[in-house]
Amino acid sequence: MRIGVFICHCGSNIAGTVDCAAVASKARAYPDVAYSTDIMYACAEPGQDAIIAAIKEHLLTGVVVASCTPRMHEPTFRKTVERAGLNRYMFEMANIREHVSWIGKDIEANTNKAAELVRMAVSKLRLNRELKPKSFPVTKRLLVVGGGVAGIQAALDAADAGLEVIMVEKQPTIGGKMAKLDKTFPTVDCSSCILGPRMVDVAQHPNITLYAYSEVDSISGYVGNFDVKIRKKASYVDWSKCTGCGLCTEKCPSKKSYDRFNEGVGPTTAIIIPFPQAIPKKASIEREYCRQFNTGKCGVCAKVCPTGAIDYGMQDEFIDAKVGGIVAATGYDLMDWTVYQEYGGGRYPDVVTSLQYERMLSASGPTGGHIKRPSDGEEPKDVVFIQCVGSRDVSVGRPYCSGFCCMYTAKQAILTKDHIPDSRSYVFYMDIRSPGKGYDEFTRRVQEEYQARYIRGRVSMVYPKGKKLIVRGADTLMGAQVEIEADLVVLAVGAEAAEGAPHLAEKLRISYDSYGFFMEGHPKLRPVETNTAGVFLAGACQGLKDIPSSVAQGSAAAAKALALLSRDMLDSDPQIASVNLNRCVGCRKCIEVCPFKAIQEIDLRGQPKAEVIETVCQGCGLCNATCPQGAIQLSHFTDNQLLAEVEALCRF
Amino acid sequence: MSGAAFGYFPGCSGLGTSLEYERSTRAVCRELGLTLWDIPDWNCCGSTPAHTVDPVLSAALSARVFAQGARAGIRDVLTPCPSCLSNLRNALEHMEDELFAARVEALTERPLEAGHSVKSVLQVIVEDVGLDKVKERVRRPLTGLKTVPYYGCLMTRPEKIMRFDDPENPQSMDLLLQALGAQVLPFPLKVDCCGGSLGIPVRDSVPRLAGRILELAGELGADMVVVACPLCQMNLDLRQGQIRTRGLDYTIPVPYFTQLMAYAFGLGDEEAAFKLLAEDVAPAFSCMRRRAEEIKAEEARVAALAAQKAAARAGRGAQSRANGAAGGEA
Numbered sequence: 006m007r008i009g010v011f012i013c014h015c016g017s018n019i020a021g022t023v024d025c026a027a028v029a030s031k032a033r034a035y036p037d038v039a040y041s042t043d044i045m046y047a048c049a050e051p052g053q054d055a056i057i058a059a060i061k062e063h064l065l066t067g068v069v070v071a072s073c074t075p076r077m078h079e080p081t082f083r084k085t086v087e088r089a090g091l092n093r094y095m096f097e098m099a100n101i102r103e104h105v106s107w108i109g110k111d112i113e114a115n116t117n118k119a120a121e122l123v124r125m126a127v128s129k130l131r132l133n134r135e136l137k138p139k140s141f142p143v144t145k146r147l148l149v150v151g152g153g154v155a156g157i158q159a160a161l162d163a164a165d166a167g168l169e170v171i172m173v174e175k176q177p178t179i180g181g182k183m184a185k186l187d188k189t190f191p192t193v194d195c196s197s198c199i200l201g202p203r204m205v206d207v208a209q210h211p212n213i214t215l216y217a218y219s220e221v222d223s224i225s226g227y228v229g230n231f232d233v234k235i236r237k238k239a240s241y242v243d244w245s246k247c248t249g250c251g252l253c254t255e256k257c258p259s260k261k262s263y264d265r266f267n268e269g270v271g272p273t274t275a276i277i278i279p280f281p282q283a284i285p286k287k288a289s290i291e292r293e294y295c296r297q298f299n300t301g302k303c304g305v306c307a308k309v310c311p312t313g314a315i316d317y318g319m320q321d322e323f324i325d326a327k328v329g330g331i332v333a334a335t336g337y338d339l340m341d342w343t344v345y346q347e348y349g350g351g352r353y354p355d356v357v358t359s360l361q362y363e364r365m366l367s368a369s370g371p372t373g374g375h376i377k378r379p380s381d382g383e384e385p386k387d388v389v390f391i392q393c394v395g396s397r398d399v400s401v402g403r404p405y406c407s408g409f410c411c412m413y414t415a416k417q418a419i420l421t422k423d424h425i426p427d428s429r430s431y432v433f434y435m436d437i438r439s440p441g442k443g444y445d446e447f448t449r450r451v452q453e454e455y456q457a458r459y460i461r462g463r464v465s466m467v468y469p470k471g472k473k474l475i476v477r478g479a480d481t482l483m484g485a486q487v488e489i490e491a492d493l494v495v496l497a498v499g500a501e502a503a504e505g506a507p508h509l510a511e512k513l514r515i516s517y518d519s520y521g522f523f524m525e526g527h528p529k530l531r532p533v534e535t536n537t538a539g540v541f542l543a544g545a546c547q548g549l550k551d552i553p554s555s556v557a558q559g560s561a562a563a564a565k566a567l568a569l570l571s572r573d574m575l576d577s578d579p580q581i582a583s584v585n586l587n588r589c590v591g592c593r594k595c596i597e598v599c600p601f602k603a604i605q606e607i608d609l610r611g612q613p614k615a616e617v618i619e620t621v622c623q624g625c626g627l628c629n630a631t632c633p634q635g636a637i638q639l640s641h642f643t644d645n646q647l648l649a650e651v652e653a654l655c656r657f
Numbered sequence: 658m659s660g661a662a663f664g665y666f667p668g669c670s671g672l673g674t675s676l677e678y679e680r681s682t683r684a685v686c687r688e689l690g691l692t693l694w695d696i697p698d699w700n701c702c703g704s705t706p707a708h709t710v711d712p713v714l715s716a717a718l719s720a721r722v723f724a725q726g727a728r729a730g731i732r733d734v735l736t737p738c739p740s741c742l743s744n745l746r747n748a749l750e751h752m753e754d755e756l757f758a759a760r761v762e763a764l765t766e767r768p769l770e771a772g773h774s775v776k777s778v779l780q781v782i783v784e785d786v787g788l789d790k791v792k793e794r795v796r797r798p799l800t801g802l803k804t805v806p807y808y809g810c811l812m813t814r815p816e817k818i819m820r821f822d823d824p825e826n827p828q829s830m831d832l833l834l835q836a837l838g839a840q841v842l843p844f845p846l847k848v849d850c851c852g853g854s855l856g857i858p859v860r861d862s863v864p865r866l867a868g869r870i871l872e873l874a875g876e877l878g879a880d881m882v883v884v885a886c887p888l889c890q891m892n893l894d895l896r897q898g899q900i901r902t903r904g905l906d907y908t909i910p911v912p913y914f915t916q917l918m919a920y921a922f923g924l925g926d927e928e929a930a931f932k933l934l935a936e937d938v939a940p941a942f943s944c945m946r947r948r949a950e951e952i953k954a955e956e957a958r959v960a961a962l963a964a965q966k967a968a969a970r971a972g973r974g975a976q977s978r979a980n981g982a983a984g985g986e987a
Contacts, residue, residue, distance in 0.1 A: 346825030352843070468845030470873060 006131055007039035009065040010123060011056055012101075013047035013072035019106040024116040028071065028101075031120040035127045039063050048078050053085045060089040067091070067133065069126045071099035071119060092135035094579070094641055097126040121654060128653035132646045138576035141620060143229040144329040145169065145570050147563075150221055150509065153181020154552055155544025156334030157203050158559030159566070163332075164212035166567050171326055172207065173235055176265075177218045178283035180204055181336050185266065187366035187374075189552055190416040191447035197282055197369070204284040217285055222323065224331070224512050225602075227620060228539030229575045233326045239319040240289035242276070246314035249286035251278055253306035253315070262294035264371065268361040270379070271371030276306050281369055288314075330539045330566040333523060334559065335509060337500040337545040340395040340403060348394065348467045348496060354379040355474055356467060356494045359390075359413060366420050376424050378493055381472070385492030388421050389476045390414045390432045391464045395499030397435060403499050405520070409551040410497035411438045415448045417495065418457040430457040431489055433464050433478050441551070460487060467494055500549050513540050523547050533562045541565050580641040581622040582629060588636035589614045595628035595637055604628060661785065664731030665693035666722060666745070666775075668738040668887070669701060674895075675738075675887035677930035681915035682737045682778050684928035688794055689786050693735065696726045702741040703748065705854050712751070717764040719748030723773045724765065734775040737915070739811040739886045745775040746818055777812065778915065779885050780821050783829040788836040796923030798838030801948030802941070805844035805879040806830035806914070807870060807893070809851060809886040824848070830914055834883060837921040842877045846870050851892040867892045868900045875907055880941040882911045894935045910938040 010032040014020035025043040032041040040063040046052045047070050056068060068086050072078065075098045083093040099122040109115050145168060149160045152174035160170045172179070183189075184204070186196035207213055222236040242253075257274035264273035266280055275294035278286060288306075296303035297317055307315035339358060343351040355378050357365075368374035378385055392414055396407040411434065418430040437459070439445040451457045462479035469475070473490040480487045502521030510517040515535040516524040523546050526534035533541050543562040544555040569575075582595075582604075591613030596604045603621035607614050615628075615637065629639040638644065671679040686693055701707070703718030722745065726734055736742050752758040752769060762768050782791065808827050816824040825848060831841045849870055852863035871893060874882050884890045894911040901908070912934060919929040931938045 346823055349845075350826060466845075466849075468873075471876065 006037045006067055007063065007065050008035075008037045008067045008069060008127055008130055009056070009059050009063060010035075010038055010041040010069045010127065011047050011052075011059075011071070012041075012043040012119070012123070013052070013070060014043060014045050015072060015102055015106075016046065019072070019102050019119075022106045022110055022112055022115050023101060023119050024112060025119075027116050028119045028123060032069075032123050032127070035124055037067075037131055038127060039065060047072050048081055053081075053088075056082075056085050057089040060086065060091065065091075067095045067097075067130045069097045069099060069123060069130055071101045071123050071126070073102040074100050074104075092137075094136040095130070095133055097130040097133070099123045099126040125650040125653045128649040129646045132643070132649055133641070136579040136640055138579050139619065140574040140576050141229065143570060143572055143575050144231075144327045146171065146326070146328045147566050147570065148173065148221075148231070148233055148326070148328040148331045149334060150331065151175075151181070151334035151336055151503075151544070151546070152179030152207070152215070152217070153334060153336045153544060153555070154183040154200060154203075155336070155546075155555040155559040155562075156181070156332065157200075157207055158556045159332045159334060159541075159543045159563040160213055161203065161206055161210065162560050162563035163566055164210045166563070168212065168567060168570060170210075170213045171233075171235075171328060172213060172215045173219050173221055174215070174217045175220055176279070177240065177277070177287070177289045178266075178279045178285070179207060179215065179217060180282075180284065182360070183552060184280065184282075185268070185360060185363055185367075186413075187363050187368075187370075188416060188420060190412045191441070191443045193416060193419060197367075201282045204282065208284045215285065216324065217287075218289055219324075221509065221512060226327075227623075228537075228569070229329045230620070231328050231331060231539065233328055233331075235324040235326060237322040237324060239321050240287070241292070241295075241315065241317055241319045242288045242290065243314045243316050243319070244285065244287045246312040247287045247310075248312060248314075249278060249283075249288070250311065251288070252309050252311065253288050254278055256305050256309045258303065258305055259294050259296050262291055267364045267371050268358065270357075270361050270364045273371075290315075329570045330541065331513065332541045332543050332559075332562045332566060333509065333513060333515070333535075333546055334543040334562070335503045335506055335546040337549060338503050339498045340401075340501045342394050342496055342498045344401050345394060345496075347465060348391070348494070353467065353469055353474065353494075355385075355469075355492065356496065358496050358498045359410070359417065360498070362417055362495045366417070366424065374424075376421065376493070383492070384425055386425065386428050387489065387491045388418075388428060388430050388493045388495060389464075389474075389489055389491040390418060390430065390495045390497060391467075391476075392432065392434045392497040393463075393499070394496040395501075396497075398499075403501070403520075405549075406438060407497075407499045408438070408549045410499070411436075411448065412441070412444055412551065414495075414497050415439075415451040415457075418451050419455050422455045422457070430455070431476075431491070432457055432459045433476075434459060434461055435463070436461075441553070462487075467491075500545070503546065506546060513537065515540050522549075533558055533565050539569060577620060578624060580624040580639065581619055582617045582624065582626075582637050582639050584615050584617060585636045585638065586614055588634045590634055590636070591615065592633065594631050594633065598627045598631045600625065600627065661690070662692035662694060663733050663735035663776075663781070664696045664726040664729070666696055666699060666702070666734050666736040666741060668736055668741040670738060670887035670891075674891055675913070677916060677933040678737050678887060678890070678913045680928055680930045681913060681919040684924050685782075685915050685918045685922065686735075686778070688922050688924070689782065689790060691735075691781070691786065694729065694731055696722060696731060696734070697729055698725055700725075702736075702738075702744045704740045704744040708744060708747075713757070713760045713764065715744060716748040716751055716757070716761045719745045720752065720761050720765050720769050723749075723769055724767055727770060727773070732772055732774065734773070735778060735781055736775060737778045737885075737887075737913075739777060739809060740888060742775060742777045743811045743818070749773060749775070750818055777821070777885070779812065779829060779833070782918075783833055784821075788832055791833065791918070792836045795837055795921045797921050799834070799917060799921055799945065800838045801950075801952055802839040802945040803842060803878055803880045803948075804834050804839045804883050804917075805842050805874045805877060805881075806834060806847055807844065807851075807874075807882050807884050807889060808847050809884065809889040810848060810853070812885055813848065830883065830885060833914060834917070837917060839917070842879055844874065844877065844879075846873055851889045853888060853892075856892060856896070863892050863896050864900045864903050867896060868903060868905055871897065871900060871905055871909060875905070875909060879909065880944050881917075881938070882909060883914050883917060884911055885914055897936055908936050910934060910936040910941050912938060 012025045012029045029041045029043040087093045101119040149156045149172045164170045219237045222234040226232045253276045259275040261272045276290045364370040439448045462481040464478035466477045476489045506521040541562040543559040607616045626639045628637045703715035708715035813822045852866040856863035
């Protein structure tokens with residue numbers, strides 16, 4: 006074997022604390038090394054060209070590059086050696102940046118350590134074998150989980166490009182949080198007027214299949230070939246017969262159900278169509294409020310339904326689907342603000358959340374677009390907005406900024422003035438965060454044109470006194486305490502990952518942070534990919550963001566999915582496990598440890614043996630480490646290759 | 658929990674301004690089977706005058722209290738005063754820091770062993786004794802008495818030090834008063850500031866702050882503001898005359914919760930010690946008795962109505978049975 010070694014300076018990143026020329030000259034003495042040199046930037050075009058030239062000139066059959074982490078540039082260099090005619094697996098990388106130059110200042114010690122790492126890489130490379138990926142067909146179908154504005158955008162973009170799309174939405178209607186908003190900032194245009202048509206597009210698009218009131222039950226398989234089981238929850242209404250006429254919702258005698266869509270502003274019936282523009286516009290029964298289910302006596306909806314769609318005996322239904330890629334767009338929920346006992350902890354009816362206030366402002370909401378105090382239905386004159394309730398507050402475990410509350414609070418203050426011209430709005434804020442296009446101008450407009458009184462400081466307490474709510478807080482610009490007699494208090498409640506997000510992440514095998522937000526592949530360079538191939542992210546499930554950013558990310562996720570699914574075949578990773586049948590004793594230990602269920606038992610002439618399902622194996626190596634016989638080996642990381650590295654390090 | 662024993666730390670006000678708290682606490686504890694051992698030769702807990710000037714001196718005063726207790730074999734200390742409680746507990750917390758402990762012990766000249774604790778009388782009654790036990794002991798229920806509980810700022814805060822009840826919306830005294838039979842009105846200012854000791858340097862502060870509390874209590878229709886802190890009690894009760902000169906147009910008595918317990922347990926006037934309060938409780942109690950009569954009358958009316966209905970049903974049943982029998986004969 007003829008090995009070439011290239012020691013990268015990475016500018017001064019490595020060369021600052023490692024003597025790269027000395028490492029290159031030490032490497033010349035390693036076995037099978039035919040050529041060794043140091044190089045300024047191995048990854049840059051001149052660097053790659055130099056590697057290709059050296060392979061050709063010195064007839065090299067394997068290459069070691071000592072530079073940064075393989076997570077950064079291993080794919081780059083594999084392509085480089087491939088361009089020079091070598092197999093891409095006849096390449097090894099030694100990480101002398103993250104593991105050496107960035108963590109130590111002692112040049113002599115660093116240089117020695119770098120040389121040792123290069124020796125290990127050379128020793129492993131000597132045992133490398135050419136590996137060839139197998140190719141497998143791709144299912145050209147995309148699953149979008151979540152029907153909010155981000156999911157809608159991703160689904161429509163992908164469907165318009167010709168891809169089949171399956172959308173799964175947990176609620177009985179798509180539209181997500183945006184459908185609950187009255188107006189949007191900074192243009193103050195009607196939310197449902199701009200979202201409504203997109204929701205209709207989803208329903209009518211020939212390439213989109215919508216499963217509303219459904220959840221992803223389980224996911225197996227791998228990129229290009231996921232098997233998804235969808236649970237269609239029992240709505241107790243046969244949607245193939247339901248025309249959405251709404252007669253059942255008018256006649257339903259159980260009129261005190263919690264109205265989920267309207268955030269509990271006013272009650273609703275047990276059988277519901279969430280709102281007039283709902284997609285699909287179908288009725289569903291909330292079992293916990295339904296008299297038929299609770300007392301066994303009622304059946305009013307079944308009697309009045311003109312199409313006989315009501316089916317009290319309906320069961321959850323399961324649908325199996327094959328998809329090639331998945332976009333997670335599960336959005337956010339509001340945190341449980343009732344931990345704030347100082348704001349009443351939910352005891353005072355006239356302290357409402359910002360989302361409840363949106364429903365009061367909305368013409369299609371339960372108050373018909375009239376702002377009314379929940380306690381007595383009177384029109385409020387003094388409205389206090391409290392920002393950062395559950396955002397930027399370490400004491401309740403929410404240290405992050407929710408990002409959009411400053412803007413929607415400004416919008417709500419404008420709308421308050423529009424609805425009630427003689428009202429006064431007060432906004433308690435910590436900082437005004439408005440870095441978007443036209444955003445800061447908007448927050449100035451609400452103060453200058455709409456005379457909203459912005460008070461920088463926290464509110465320490467809200468309590469009722471007669472018909473008023475006393476809001477006591479600090480004005481930190483004036484250095485004074487303030488007390489406002491309010492008629493209505495609106496809390497800008499902080500957002501958190503949607504309920505059940507971590508659960509879904511585990512089904513998708515993607516990572517999530519301690520707040521339940523899904524982790525992107527790279528915070529800057531891979532914002533919509535995850536570390537699981539074929540799974541993409543859109544919208545607030547990845548981190549809180551407003552509508553424009555959610556839509557942009559929806560489109561980005563669709564573009565990434567399209568790039569993947571535009572290919573007919575995908576290459577499988579050949580770094581997977583394989584069984585030496587002569588050594589295998591059929592003990593089943595590998596089957597037990599495999600987290601991907603990629604090993605099955607077979608019968609070979611009456612003997613039990615293990616067999617790896619190549620397309621399912623992820624190459625984690627657990628079976629390799631577990632096998633008492635050394636019968637399962639992970640290609641590219643065989644026992645012999647790892648031992649060669651250890652021996653290279655422990656020579657003395 | 659009967660037979661439990663605590664070292665008792667009355668605090669300075671227990672011997673002066675809050676004699677009624679002191680007397681009723683001892684009586685109530687006795688009735689509930691709690692043994693109180695007086696800490697021999699106790700001293701100031703080290704609160705306000707000391708801790709605002711020198712935290713080490715303040716902790717040293719507290720440390721001496723614990724050391725005096727330890728000498729008498731006492732580990733667990735009980736105090737009625739939230740300010741003492743706060744200071745004693747803060748001292749224990751701070752002394753977990755070795756450097757701080759060394760500075761304190763340089764003053765006290767004796768190391769403080771581990772294993773000391775301190776609790777408020779309220780916490781012990783609610784958590785250790787339990788409300789069921791309190792309910793059993795009630796002889797004169799406070800039926801018809803409208804109360805608002807006022808905990809003051811220190812009883813539950815800071816949360817990390819006090820580790821008792823909710824810091825913003827405590828419930829323990831609410832539940833205790835209910836166990837005594839009283840009606841408890843939801844009181845949003847239950848942990849608000851009464852002015853504390855600020856009334857001494859800034860005379861105006863207490864009438865303003867305590868006034869706000871009394872005003873809301875009155876608006877809610879309370880007969881009494883029930884307290885657990887000697888300083889709060891003094892500000893709300895003793896200074897009520899000052900507050901009235903600034904616009905408050907009624908009087909409202911401000912007893913300690915232990916006084917109401919003593920009354921409900923049927924103990925004598927000497928132990929309930931209502932006479933030591935500035936504002937008279939008698940009108941509030943007569944309101945209570947009047948309301949109790951009304952409640953009783955209403956209950957009797959409802960019971961009579963129910964009995965009447967039941968009788969009518971039974972009568973109808975008998976008649977129809979009789980008719981049925983007659984029909985059979987015919």
